[in-house]
Structures are given as C-alpha cells and as structure tokens.
Amino acid sequence: MRNGTVTSFILLGLTDDLQLQVLIFVFVFLTYILSVAGNLTIITLTFVDSHLRTPMYFFLKNFSFLEISFTSACIPRYLYNIATGDKVITYNACMSQVFFTDICGATEFFLLATMSYDCYVAICKPLHYVTIVSSRVCRILIICSWMAGFCVIIPLLSLCLNLEFCDSNVLDHFACDAFRLVKISCSDTWIIEQTVIVCAVLTLNMTLTCVVLSYGSIIRTIFRFPSVQQRKKALSTCSSHMIVVSITYGTCFFIYMNPTAKEEVTINKVVSLLISSVSPTLNPFIYTLRNNQVKKAFKDSFKRFISLSTK
Template sequence: MTIITLTFVDSHLKTPVYFFFTNVSLEISFTSSCIPRYLYSIATGDRVIAYNASVIQVSFTDLCGVAEFFLLATMSYDCYVPVCKSLHSVTIMSNRVCRILIIFCWMAGLCVLIPPLSLGLNLKFCDSNKIDHFGCDAFPLLKISCSDTWLKEQMVIICAVLTLNMTLICVVLSYACIIKTILRFRSAQQRKKPFLTCSSHMRVVSITYGTCIFIYLNPTAKGEVTIKKVVSLLIFS
C-alpha cells in the first residue's frame, strides 16, 4: 500500500517502472485472499471453511498468481527497453502502451484460470473433507475428491506449463539481450548500473518461478503434498 500511495503522490515516480511496480504491489489482493483466513484460524482455532469460500479463495489466489507471472514478464521487457533501446525508451514505453500491457496481463490471467476452474466446480467430496494444506489450492482439493481427477490434473498442469513457459521465454529473451548489450559497454561503471537495476527483478523471478515449477509441475496431485506446503510459503512471502 505504501508503494502504491507513493507512486500516485510523487510526480517523480510517474515512470513505466514504477507503474509496473504499482501493479505488482496489487498482489496485496493475492495475499489478502488467504492470509486473513489464516490469521482467523490461528486466533480462534476454527479451521472450517465453507465450500463456496474455498472456491472463491482458489479463484482469487490463482488469478492473482497467474497475472503476476505475466507482470514479471512485462517488467523484464521494461528492463530491456531502457538498456537496449535507450534512445527510444520514452516512445516505446508510453503511458498507453503500459496500460495495454497491464490489461493484457490481467486478461491473460483470467483466460488461463477459466478452463481448470470450470472443470473443478463439479468435483465431488464424499469421503475426507480435510485439506492437507495451509489453504485451498488446486492440488490439495483434487487430492481429497472422490471424483475422477485425471483430466482436471492434466488441465491444471497444462495451464501451469503454458503460463510458465510463455512468460519464462519472455524473461529469458529479455535478459539475454540485456546481458549482450551490457557486455558491449567498455567501462565497469557503465556495466554496474544496469545490473543493479535488474538484480531485484531477477531475484523475484528466480524465487517465483522456482517455487511454482516445483509445486505445479508435479505429475500427480494424489502424491505427497507435505513438501509442497512448505515450499508454497515462499510464494506468499
């Protein structure tokens, strides 16, 4: 909220990079879709969640999570433009282009979410109703369902693979061009500034992609989820 407020108040922060930072900061909706429920359960000891509430939680967390990958890919392009196209960066990353990219990120997240969510709404739970996870997520829900979940598992994996691959390719290509351009600089001081500018984004990309590849590219949801629970904490942190 501090980042969002400062970006709107300070006129010096009306730049594409801070515009994208503001939208990434909107992942407050990502954490707020589950963290308040966690705190409530810890404070009251009530660990029961209604079916409708679980569906809403899965929908919001997955939508914000998928949109974040596209935002990270867009931010990698925003890092690429000032380094590799410095003379045309203002024209390329205009306010109109930035708004279009942001709308695309959220619409892409919605398009990726709809197919697996529509298949998951007809799940039947006739045995266990205990979710072996901190919150409601796709694989923990599939694990306790007594329906045939093979198609749904494959749909989740396909959507995860497409999202990760498409966005990761954009990130890798952007940083490949950035590194290639930086290596052409003659002085170490000229090379240092672009690396410092991109380093924070690279760390976020590494943690986000690493944890989600580990969680969502497992071939089956019926397997062990204990390790996935621990790794998932990295996403919410």
C-alpha cells in the same frame, strides 16, 4: 456426500502442535503486516512522487497491488483458523479463495514477463524507450496480463466447481488449493489434472521464455558497454527485478519438481506458506533497498509528512 450437499471443508493447516501454532501465527502475522505495509508504501510513493511516474514504477505499483491481493486472499483466513481453532471453511469461501489466489498468481507471472520487457527496452533501446513504452502501451500490457491470467484460471475453476466429493471434505493444507480438492474428489479427475498441467506449462513456458529472452539480450548489451560505470548502472536498473524473478520461478519449480509424494504433502505446504507470506514481504525491501530513487522518494515524502504534522 456430493458437492450438492457439501457446504464446507476442513483445513488441517500445518500442524496440530499448539506451541508450534503460536510461533507460526506470530511469524505469519508479522510477515503479513510487513508485506501489506511495504507494498502499500510503494503504491503510495508512485502516486505522490512525480519522479516515480515512469513505466517501470507503473508496473511496480501494479505488481505491489497483486502481491497484496495474493497474500490477502489466503493469509488472513489462516490466521483466523489458528487464532480461533475453527478449521472449517464454507464451500463458496473455499472456491473464492482458489479463484483469487490462482488469478493473482497467474497474473503475477505475466506481469513479471512484462516488467522484463520493460527492462529490455530501457537497456537495449534507451533512445526509443519513451515512444515504445508509452502510457497507452503500459495500460495495454497491464490489461493483457490480467486477461491472460483469467484465460488460464477460468477453465480450471469451472472444472473445480463440477467436482463431486463422496468420502471426505478434509483438505490437508492451510488454504483451499485446487490440487487438494482434486485429491479428495470422487469424480473422474483426469480432465482437470490434464488442464492443470497444460495451464501450468503454458503459463510458465510463455512467461519464462519472455524473461529469458529479455535478460539474454540485456546481458549481451551490457557486456558491450565500454565503461565499467555504465555496466554497473545498467545492472542496477534491473537487478531488483532479476532477484524477484529468481525467487518467484525458483519456488514455483521447487513445488512442482518434488521427487516424492510424502515430501509433497509436508514440504509443499511449508513452501506454499513461504510464497504466500514471505515472498510478498521480501519484494518491497528488494526494490527499495536496491533502488536509490525509491529511497529518495521515501525520504522526501517522510520529510513532507513531518513538516505538515508539525505545522
């Protein structure tokens, strides 16, 4: 069996226990619905409320779009697999899934670094914020984040498309994953393994360096504020983003720093599912529950909707 004849892969999922599959289906379905609804709400509010048409919410809108795209690339297919019992995915669909999940994941890291820079300018250079983070600069930063994501993923995807499969087409995962494809391939995978390491290290190091430098400067600036009220206000501006950054980088490092191969197979699948379903669900709540401006925009929009529907 080679990739010229492989037309499909078999996704084993998380478990073969039917009762546990029902629980997983309900949990993943609910988190997916909440994730899409929550992130769509943020996107809608940034369009309809004039108070949210600022650089910070422009980046947040794009981040919400990325979260919807990321979770939609793999979760609906997994729900279909559980509901129908059909674990087969075509070769083209599998490679498409690898591309979309990886491009959204990589771009998300660069966007988080961009949002950290936005927080840095807002706290450390408030008088020059409007001129430094202009609408044109915001668009350029978003385009650069996507281009950086493409530059990271395209070499990896090109190598994945050249993999040959001789013994098995069974993937021990709930979604198509580049690491699982490499494991079942009979090709010489040294080059692709090194490419994965280089791309991952570059992405994480570059973006994490930007995040650490930004928040290092933010914390130093906040401690120089004379009043406690100013410090609280400054911290509330970036606290939501700091929580999201901690969750994203924390789970990522947890996956790649597993000590044993046995744990890697079991725990990493669960953590990957949490990243794909729970994390995109938490982000809208983190940003809205800790942000009075977003809560006010939601209440105003809801009141306008009620008043229009009653007329």
